[in-house]
Amino acid sequence: MKRSRTRVPPTISWARDFLYITIGAFFIAVSVNWVFVPNQIVTGGLTGIGILLEYAFGLPISITTLALNIPLYFAGWKMLGGQAFGLKTLYGFVILAAFIAVTGFLRLSPLTDEALLASIYGGVLLGGGLGVVFRGRGTTGGTDLLARLVEKLSGLSPGILLLLIDGIIIASAAVMFSVERILYALVSLFVTGKTIDFIQEGIGRSKVAYVISDQNNRIQKEILHTLDRGVTKIKAVGGYTGEDRNILLCVVSQSEVSNLKDLVRVIDPGAFVIVSDAHEVLGQGFRLPSV
Structure with a gap:
């Protein structure tokens, strides 16, 4: 029996997105003024330029980021259309500039004076902020706007462009500070990326299992009745034998992996079982998709 869900009204969904963007922008500003700036660690993007x-x-970093974002925003609006550069983008970089100004004015003692700790915890704060902004289906502008504009004009990959732009910004820190600061900045970039992935995808507590066996029918019945999990059959052809066969695909919780492997082992000790992480699973029996 399917569980019904009450659809979230568009107004509430819209307000929730702006709340996410606001919270995320605050954490980004804290990472900049209370972690990165006191420790001379340069981030990527327009904030790094600031x-x-x-x-x-x-x-002031707030003035720099705002001054650079405004022409990029309107150029993007003209070249790519309002759908790509909507109100959330405008709100994102304006509220970020405001928070950077406020946290800069209230700049307290740095959260840490240890550069390595600053690169790690600054990356967590920055990545957490960006991840929350992305969960609100927003953006804070920055070099991703520039990359999309250059892609439009030149056809170059935005991913390569972002890497190139951020690389130039971080490399400039060697001239301004020292080569050592580049290494700390790279640590921060890595932590930032991993934190964004964590916020976006979750901790990956669900597992995807693929079972290849001559006893697929028996294994399928046991999974359905013992584990109470669904099973999908995928048609495949053996690379060595050339024979048609089915692969069983099943998504289980982390705590059910051992039960699944024991179940398969009892029925067919020679079965081939592959278990991998599923960062996010939406649907009945797992997390319901947000609206």
């Missing part, structure tokens, strides 16, 4: 310019010329 950090460099503040140290070089004393320009």
